[in-house]
Amino acid sequence: MSILQAQGLSKKFGGLDAVSELSFAVEAKEIFAIIGPNGAGKTTTLNMISGLIKPSAGKLKLNGQEISIKDSAERCHLGLGRAFQVVQPFPEMTVEENVLVGALFGKSGVSEATGRKLAQEVLKQTGLLALKDTPAEELTLLQEKRLEIARALATQPKVLLLDEVMAGLRPGEARQAVELVKNIRNKGVTIVFIEHVMPVVRDLADRVMVMDYGKKLAEGSYQQVTNNPQVIEAYLGAEE
Numbered sequence: 241m242s243i244l245q246a247q248g249l250s251k252k253f254g255g256l257d258a259v260s261e262l263s264f265a266v267e268a269k270e271i272f273a274i275i276g277p278n279g280a281g282k283t284t285t286l287n288m289i290s291g292l293i294k295p296s297a298g299k300l301k302l303n304g305q306e307i308s309i310k311d312s313a314e315r316c317h318l319g320l321g322r323a324f325q326v327v328q329p330f331p332e333m334t335v336e337e338n339v340l341v342g343a344l345f346g347k348s349g350v351s352e353a354t355g356r357k358l359a360q361e362v363l364k365q366t367g368l369l370a371l372k373d374t375p376a377e378e379l380t381l382l383q384e385k386r387l388e389i390a391r392a393l394a395t396q397p398k399v400l401l402l403d404e405v406m407a408g409l410r411p412g413e414a415r416q417a418v419e420l421v422k423n424i425r426n427k428g429v430t431i432v433f434i435e436h437v438m439p440v441v442r443d444l445a446d447r448v449m450v451m452d453y454g455k456k457l458a459e460g461s462y463q464q465v466t467n468n469p470q471v472i473e474a475y476l477g478a479e480e
């Protein structure tokens with residue numbers, strides 16, 4: 241059974257079909273990429289999965305359980321973790337405090353002691369342990385991105401949603417971030433990510449879904465989708 245299933249997912253903003261009749265399934269422990277031109281509906285799709293916005297139509301299942309009518313806090317409790325395109329930590333809180341917030345509010349019934357232990361593990365995993373007492377506002381962009389991922393991980397997700405976490409990183413930094421994401425998957429977390437940086441997609445994705453005008457244009461391996469003439473015309477060709 242797929243861990244995440246979308247069936248006929250649609251979102252209208254006024255007269256605009258931002259996402260229309262989108263269906264896809266993500267397998268457990270898969271790294272699933274969503275790519276496509278600006279305005280294709282990628283972020284809207286992720287927002288509907290996390291519960292940030294309500295679909296106009298369609299169904300979503302997590303581990304076979306219908307989650308379409310659950311709010312984002314409930315979805316988080318059920319195992320959907322989210323890191324945002326625009327990093328949004330609490331600026332005056334330390335790195336550790338920011339991660340602790342994720343640990344305590346992600347799952348119900350996490351005691352402070354357990355939360356601190358979990359935060360410690362996540363800080364180690366994301367390479368932030370040495371910075372744990374640094375206020376979030378003093379971090380570099382790469383460190384901020386690590387923190388954003390750490391906060392999502394601290395909620396103990398089964399499925400981690402990442403929206404362009406590589407944006408703005410230098411190539412060397414992006415390679416480090418790729419390693420971090422691979423590590424997270426190797427610990428058993430399913431990853432759904434939106435990405436514009438194609439070498440990152442190539443290195444990470446088990447499967448790629450290409451969106452255009454709110455619809456699925458293609459789906460398959462990196463090789464398959466990047467050789468698809470429609471994808472080249474709609475997305476890859478336009479990049480040059």
Ligand SMILES: Nc1ncnc2c1ncn2[C@@H]1O[C@H](COP(=O)(O)OP(=O)(O)O)[C@@H](O)[C@H]1O
Pocket residue numbers: 253256258276277278279280281282283284285
């Ligand atoms: N809150 C909103 N209100 C109105 N239109 C929106 C809103 N969010 C996104 N859109 C529009 O929906 C379309 C898809 O946007 P988005 O999902 O952000 O695309 P992507 O992430 O692929 O660049 C775009 O045309 C965008 O302008």
Ligand SMILES: [Mg+2]
Pocket residue numbers: 282283284325
């Ligand atoms: Mg977007």
